[in-house]
Amino acid sequence: MARYYIMASMSNVLQQKHQNMDIAAQIMESLQEMFGYQGTPVRDHMLALIARFNVAEVLGAEIQSEMQVDMALETLPEMFSQFKVSYNMNKLNISLTELMKELQNAEAILKTKSGETHAVSSYRPSSSKPKGK
Structure with missing residues (x-):
């Protein structure tokens, strides 16, 4: 109920x-x-993307979750370039909500290092699931 x-x-x-x-x-x-969780710029961005993907699905579009993650990564600002490299090197297979959590962690690291202008150099993803095809 x-x-x-x-x-x-x-x-x-x-x-x-x-x-x-x-x-x-x-x-x-x-x-x-x-x-x-409390809103952050990357969290708000990811929630907006998730909403758009869900609207597209309601309207009949079928976008695989891996493609949604790839599309989301492409929309990130330059400050997340090291995150994207690390993500691709580790060949992770995560959902959009898991990606949002990882990006929030990376964003927190960026903010503490140098006021959102320094690339994440010590980022290690918390998820270690290999990407499968």
Whole structure:
């Protein structure tokens, strides 16, 4: 019953993203990952991209998750260039929400190093799942 109440209170875009989740706790965990943290520029950017990908899916477009991640990486500013190199070298296979978390970690490192102008040189992804095809 809780699942139905949660789904009814969501926008169509969020409903589409969560329709395959059978348990209310799974939906709540996903929402917590997406919206449960204080906003940062990269987080806000990623949430906007996720929303756009979800709208495209609702309208019938089928964009594979790996392609969505690649597209998201291409939209990042120059300050994330080292992050992108590291991501590609480690051949990670992560979701957009996981990418958002990793980017927030990298953004925090960038801010502490030199006020958002220094590339991440010591970034190590927390996820080590290899990219599969």
